[in-house]
Amino acid sequence: MASTTTTETAASNFVRDIVVDDLKTGKYQGRVHTRFPPEPNGYLHIGHAKSICLNFGLAAEFGGECNLRFDDTNPEKEETEYVESIMENIRWLGFDWENRLYYASDYFEQLYKWAVQLIKAGKAYVCDLSAEEVRQYRGTLTEPGKESPYRNRSVEANLDLFERMRAGEFHDGARTLRSKIDMASPNLNMRDPVMYRILHAEHHRTGDKWCIYPMYDFTHGQSDSIERITHSICTLEFEDHRPLYDWYVEQLGIYHPQQIEFDRLNLTYTVLSKRKLLTLVQEGHVRGWDDPRMPTLAGIRRRGYTPESIRNFCSSIGVSKTNGILDLGLLEHFVREDLNRRAPRVMAVLRPLRVVIDNYPEGQIEMLEAVNNPEDESMGKRQVPFSRVLYIEQEDFRENPPKQYFRLAPGREVRLRYGYFITCTGVVKDEKTGEVVELHCTYDPSTRGGNAPDGRKVKSTIHWVSASQAIDAEVRLYDYLFVRPNPNEEGVVFTTFLNPRSLEIVYHAKVEPSVAGAATFSHYQFERLGYFCVDPDSTAARPVFNRTTALRDTWAKIEKRAKEAE
Numbered sequence: 001m002a003s004t005t006t007t008e009t010a011a012s013n014f015v016r017d018i019v020v021d022d023l024k025t026g027k028y029q030g031r032v033h034t035r036f037p038p039e040p041n042g043y044l045h046i047g048h049a050k051s052i053c054l055n056f057g058l059a060a061e062f063g064g065e066c067n068l069r070f071d072d073t074n075p076e077k078e079e080t081e082y083v084e085s086i087m088e089n090i091r092w093l094g095f096d097w098e099n100r101l102y103y104a105s106d107y108f109e110q111l112y113k114w115a116v117q118l119i120k121a122g123k124a125y126v127c128d129l130s131a132e133e134v135r136q137y138r139g140t141l142t143e144p145g146k147e148s149p150y151r152n153r154s155v156e157a158n159l160d161l162f163e164r165m166r167a168g169e170f171h172d173g174a175r176t177l178r179s180k181i182d183m184a185s186p187n188l189n190m191r192d193p194v195m196y197r198i199l200h201a202e203h204h205r206t207g208d209k210w211c212i213y214p215m216y217d218f219t220h221g222q223s224d225s226i227e228r229i230t231h232s233i234c235t236l237e238f239e240d241h242r243p244l245y246d247w248y249v250e251q252l253g254i255y256h257p258q259q260i261e262f263d264r265l266n267l268t269y270t271v272l273s274k275r276k277l278l279t280l281v282q283e284g285h286v287r288g289w290d291d292p293r294m295p296t297l298a299g300i301r302r303r304g305y306t307p308e309s310i311r312n313f314c315s316s317i318g319v320s321k322t323n324g325i326l327d328l329g330l331l332e333h334f335v336r337e338d339l340n341r342r343a344p345r346v347m348a349v350l351r352p353l354r355v356v357i358d359n360y361p362e363g364q365i366e367m368l369e370a371v372n373n374p375e376d377e378s379m380g381k382r383q384v385p386f387s388r389v390l391y392i393e394q395e396d397f398r399e400n401p402p403k404q405y406f407r408l409a410p411g412r413e414v415r416l417r418y419g420y421f422i423t424c425t426g427v428v429k430d431e432k433t434g435e436v437v438e439l440h441c442t443y444d445p446s447t448r449g450g451n452a453p454d455g456r457k458v459k460s461t462i463h464w465v466s467a468s469q470a471i472d473a474e475v476r477l478y479d480y481l482f483v484r485p486n487p488n489e490e491g492v493v494f495t496t497f498l499n500p501r502s503l504e505i506v507y508h509a510k511v512e513p514s515v516a517g518a519a520t521f522s523h524y525q526f527e528r529l530g531y532f533c534v535d536p537d538s539t540a541a542r543p544v545f546n547r548t549t550a551l552r553d554t555w556a557k558i559e560k561r562a563k564e565a566e
């Protein structure tokens with residue numbers, strides 16, 4: 001299509017195609033105005049990021065605007081804490097609603113007037129059926145519903161009762177206001193849906209001003225209309241609500257935005273429902289909404305994911321009309337790709353094994369030059385201290401090495417990264433347990449920087465830190481929160497599938513001194529181990545690191561295998 005020529009940089013998708021088309025036909029006089037409408041009843045998660053990137057992204061691409069609107073019609077579950085975290089997370093992702101912050105609760109008075117308008121037009125009535133009775137009267141997908149005995153109240157009676165509902169005369173659940181549409185409609189949402197319910201509950205913004213609250217369907221479209229939204233983009237479960245969305249704005253004769261539905265993001269080994277995430281927090285399965293194992297934006301951030309990697313992920317997955325479930329490895333792939341570019345390399349040892357270089361002068365410390373990021377020369381170099389006593393990774397030594405094991409072993413020579421060749425000459429064991437507690441080695445002074453002048457080769461390079469300068473650190477290693485690719489199986493409590501080993505804490509890792517004083521949330525690649533991020537629990541004396549992801553790129557492997565199979 002020729003119409004996309006000006007904007008070919010952005011990945012095409014069907015929602016974007018609709019916008020491009022509407023711009024071409026001048027449907028909204030060249031305006032693009034979207035909104036992101038979270039309900040403040042939990043923290044945002046990676047699924048919301050998809051919606052945020054789509055809504056803010058389209059507005060940015062076409063010189064339009066995107067509003068942030070809190071859909072706060074449910075006073076019982078909503079809290080100011082959530083409002084604040086949502087704003088912080090959107091900003092962190094890199095988007096800005098500028099002066100366009102709205103609350104559905106700001107429209108309560110207008111919505112009330114519109115309800116009165118529908119009553120006067122004979123399109124709404126006060127119904128005295130209980131919630132249970134309303135359900136029974138609604139019918140099923142195969143049977144039509146039954147009309148409420150209160151459906152034909154006079155306009156006057158309805159106006160009077162609705163006013164008294166607002167005045168607080170009736171207890172919770174005693175009455176509702178319903179729209180008069182069609183109890184035989186094949187779409188259950190059109191069978192006289194409830195517009196208002198009575199709820200004597202304190203609202204986080206309107207306090208006790210209201211004791212009747214509008215339902216989502218009676219709020220959302222009209223809020224879009226008030227804000228003159230052009231494209232009201234939401235997830236597929238609202239497709240069946242669109243006729244009702246349209247019905248309200250049409251009956252009220254107000255500006256009509258277009259609702260467009262796209263597929264929800266689902267990821268393997270992950271739950272993305274605020275209700276389930278709340279359960280994880282409340283039942284103490286995680287340390288809070290921002291636990292690095294949580295798929296919340298707060299958790300993902302603390303884990304060390306970057307906003308760029310999430311935006312890249314969201315733009316790569318696109319949008320469609322069918323719900324599916326994506327491999328969590330794909331998200332990790334984008335994180336690695338981004339951190340590979342930006343994270344400085346340092347050396348850290350998670351499970352230290354002491355190594356004494358017997359022929360290295362006691363008390364001597366020399367500085368060795370190390371590259372900060374081989375992907376980016378501009379990140380420069382740093383000096384790493386080397387001395388007689390070092391730590392290496394326990395798993396980089398085997399007393400009886402298997403065939404393909406090329407790392408350190410008795411009598412064997414390996415390269416210390418940025419350092420020297422060392423040869424293992426002795427093994428010290430714990431007398432009681434037999435565990436290897438220390439190695440003795442010799443180094444070859446002529447191999448400084450990593451090459452032997454006589455050209456002899458070693459088969460492996462291992463990382464290390466100098467014992468006396470190393471910083472003691474806590475390192476938190478994460479695995480998938482669930483053991484099942486799909487923990488949302490019907491009929492099973494999802495917490496059944498929690499991974500008991502989703503968090504492993506290493507209390508005394510050793511990290512090279514260059515990381516001293518690193519700011520919270522700074523990223524590092526610990527050479528050969530993965531990407532790590534400074535946790536807010538860190539203190540000046542003792543940093544805490546979260547492993548963002550291991551280096552191994554499972555996704556790349558999956559991709560490679562798939563390509564080979566082609």
Ligand code: ATP
Nearest residue numbers: 037038039047048050051234235264265272273274
């Ligand atoms: P949940 O089911 O997780 O509680 P929700 O849809 O009730 O989510 P809202 O706060 O109402 O959460 O969502 C705000 C916006 O984000 C809506 O437009 C919704 O469609 C979108 N959204 C929520 N979850 C996802 C998801 N998994 N993928 C894409 N968009 C999502």
Ligand code: MG
Nearest residue numbers: 038039071216
């Ligand atoms: Mg919702």
